[in-house]
Amino acid sequence: MTPKKNPPSNVEEISLAGTIPELTNNLTKQQYSFKPDSIRNLEQIMLECVHSCEIVSQNPAVRALVNSSKTFDLVIVEVFGSECFLPFGKRFKAPVVGLLSSVLLPWVNEQLGNPEGTAYIPAYMMGYGQRMNVWERLINTAAVVWAKMMYRNKSQIPSQVIADRLFGPGPKLEALAQNYSLVLSNSHFSINEVRPLVPALVEVGGLHLDNTQTMSKELKRLLGNAHEGIIYWSFGSMSRIETIPSEKLAQIFTAISELSQTVLVRLNRKMLAKVTNVTVPDNVYTMDWIPQYKTLCHPNVKLFISHGGLLGTQEAVACGVPTLMVPLYADQALNGRAMSDRGVARVISLRDSTTDDWREAFHDLLANNRYKENALRLKNIFLDRLSPPLETGVYWIEYVLRHKGASHLRSPALDLSYAQYLLIDVIALSIAATSLTIFILHILFRYLCTRCIRWWPKEVILEKRLFRRNISPFHCFLWIYKVKMN
Structure with a gap:
């Protein structure tokens, strides 16, 4: 981004102009690969973001900022394909607000404890609608899982190396990413998917709409x-x-x-x-x-x-x-x-x-x-909104400042393990309790049938009835529990 010619007096800029190559798609280039377009595009995004982190982290002005004695009340970072600059929040002991230029990405959902809802919320790279058939829901779920694994390997691990080199050894990026005070997402339910949102995630779709544009x-x-x-x-x-x-x-x-x-x-x-x-x-x-x-x-x-x-x-x-x-x-x-x-x-x-x-x-x-x-x-x-997107974004950023990080917005889901979040422990306990109850009832019935009840037909008569066509459930019950005959 080119520095402003007349920036406000309270703005200090570090120019990165010319340090990162312009990202443009040459449509003449034809991509031939066994990988689906969704996976190849996701990989490319992550590689470009990590590459940009590598270049920016070597900028002398950025290094000087890390080692400076300056203090800040808030750190705003981009949320997309890399988290290499998240340690700025730890470095300046300031809350971190994320700006997301797209709809929610799978790994951002995980970082905020936001529900995935893969049954009706299409993944970032999948061109599905919100009403998917069973095959689409299967692919959609697999795509979300795959995207998270890819992000871990293609972005988080190499970004951690860059962050450790710039800031020194410190907390893992994945731990820092679970402590966003707020993420402003450039989405809106009217044109993107209808989905549940945790309080720390606020939609400000249309943030860039500029009524001051002029025409020649x-x-x-x-x-x-x-x-x-x-x-x-x-x-x-x-x-x-x-x-x-x-x-x-x-x-x-x-x-x-x-x-x-x-x-x-x-x-x-x-x-x-x-x-x-x-x-x-x-x-x-x-x-x-x-x-x-x-x-x-x-x-x-x-x-x-x-x-x-x-x-x-x-x-x-x-x-x-x-x-x-x-x-x-x-x-x-x-x-x-x-x-x-x-x-x-x-x-x-x-x-x-x-x-x-x-x-x-x-x-x-x-x-x-x-x-x-x-x-x-x-x-x-x-x-049709209570306030324009820009005003909404400013309000929530100031809200984080007023409440010194607004930790009360953080979802409790982030403190749960996968087993707890997916209720696997509850399901396992329910299955165990149900199985134990059935087993106890089985033993009890068996005891009652073989020790207490004396009025059934004799065993020979019972077996003959079992091999007839008119077998009743009652006869089967007697056979299973081996009722003691007179």
Whole structure:
């Protein structure tokens, strides 16, 4: 992040500009692997986060901060693919607040004692809805277990090495992670899954929505003069449209060229010319940078073509715009499924789609009024809150400060073992008690039948009856307990 030109007087920044390579997805690269996309993406996220930790931990200014005599009342860290900077809380004897830019990750649930609910809550990397069949629930549960194991091996262990080198030997990261005072999650039940939340986890989805964005005169003129409407296409800052394989991009442009609407695309034409010779249709207008939230909220924007990133999804929902989602990475398939289930989006595969698929999706989204109606309904639900997301986040951070860490928000589940949390000990005790009761009753009945009761038929008569077709349960009872005959 580039340092602010005129930061507030009480802000001191350590610039990391240029230290970490820009993370961008080259869509031309085709991934061929026996590993499912969900596992490969998760591994890549963890490796990138640990690599970033390694680089930042070697920054002289960061090292100087660790060894300084400064004091802080609160430490805010990112919660995602690594915990290497969690010891800052211990170092400064300050409570720690986490910022999570996505929906809850499996390991974060465990760190907060938050219920997993794999029967109806889809895992981060799985593109399932909240109504799963038995096969999907099985895969979903396995995916959560696998993600936690992978996080332990691919992130926590190497991050521990980095943390010990920077801060010196100290508490394990997994122990520190169970002492977050608060985690602010960039999610919201209206567009993500409905799920139980512990008090230390607060949803602030839409935290980034910026009403102060401004438009250039060129963009204002384009949007204002688009009498047939505007279709806005952006894959965010990480995934470059210019790097889509030539064949696939040509298919998309063919479908776009048949539309009457102007298609505004965040695309660098010079870069496109270097990597492909695809012709851009006449109804496509390209810009290197576009203020996305301001653009989406313009009344002439009819459709948003998105990769399904959570921030762009929230912006589209806040503006009431239907979306054509093309999931590429991370939680984008999950977001696409959530929006599709709510009737505000269509999902299409970049790899497997054809021109006809794009043509049909465009026609359905633009001609069917139900998408716009659902989008406006979802917008009202998403924005209907006691306070805006930013104010909510600030309130809870100040709450932690007022209550000196707010340890009362911590879930008691974190102090239980797996056996206690999953009630395995209770189940085992119940089985033992039930088995003992049945055994005692068995001995008692046997004793009563063989010592006390004298009026049954003789054994020979009983055995003859047992081998007849009209055997009664009573006869079986007598046979099992070997009743003593007269």
